[in-house]
Amino acid sequence: MPEAGWRGDGPGEIIVCPNGPLLVRGDVDLVDADGAPVERRRATVAVCRCGASAIKPWCDGSHKLMPRDEP
């Protein structure tokens, strides 16, 4: 059994953080609705999942100010 926290050896991964953003790490194409690439300024990004971020598509921690909705 692999050590806890190992998540396979694919080129990229998207992690669903409970009550938080989607963490996107590695070789994953991020594009807008027209298919144009979304510029990534860091290797791993957090994509807003709650809709309240002021810097969408990125997370800015605003989910912490919202009622919790599992998961």
Next chain:
Amino acid sequence: MRAPGSRGAVSAAVIDVLLADPDAADGPLERLREATDGRAAADALLDEDLQLALFLLYEQHYTGMDAASERWEWDSRLIAARRTLERLHESELTARVTIPGTPEAEASAVAETLFALTTPTPGPSLARAVAADATADQLREFLILRSIYTLKEADPHSWGIPRLRGRPKAALVEVQSDEYGGGRPERVHATMFARAMRAAGLDDAYGAYLDAVPAATLASMNTMSMFGLHRRWIGALCGHLAAFEMTSSLPSRMVAKGVRRLGFGDEVAAYFDEHVEADAVHEQVAARDLAGGLAEQQPELVEDILFGAAACLLVDGLAAEHARLAWAEDRSALRDATVGV
């Protein structure tokens, strides 16, 4: 960093030792021993003399003080003095930090506890004051206070890297790599902060404002250095970083708002904008993979992880409250209002 002014017998003795030749320092070392032996502190975290002395001793492991021999870094006589002062700092922290109930040594449970511990609270805060009604001079004071840590942002936590393995190590390196610009020197966070200071008309040389910075701010820096320099505090170091990242995005947004309200311009705002985005990533990685991953590997460290997180909130809270209360009473948050602003 240039030598600062002393704040009492211990810091005066430390400065004298550092400026002496290690081969001919018996006199200054004897005076340092006399000053530290039996030294007590009513409140070590707010003791100007003690915190400055400890800061200067830790600084030997970073880039050091001008004119101080690099040989002092590992001089056992100076390390012994540091240990005496560290004990005062450490016992005050241990006495004052309360940790929440210990969760299971499982990553998601540890992350959940950390998120609960760092939940944003309503009410007055320094970041809200910056957003709402700080003056331009107060914003400069804010930058000056931040500069003690931020001009070497991320450095104390990097000491954790060789002490970890596997999942928490990968997590720490991922966070630190982003802190250090992901290979792009212009995006190193400390460099972005230096740019912000210059754009605000401030000196970005490390320690330029050390004389103006009160004990509470030095205690915040010293807590990180203590956790970073002692392998036995690796759990606390990881918990500290998690709490630090978890209390950064939303306050950074408020500070960026204040920066724009006061018309300080994009170079100052850029540093805080960057932290809104970056720390929303870092907090997830630090809580789940760094602190949570470490807890799964070494369940005996869960309490230390929470201690480090709670210690971060305590000392950073003391530093922020010091500034907020000073401003509320129309006083400078700095030790000498004529310095720098």
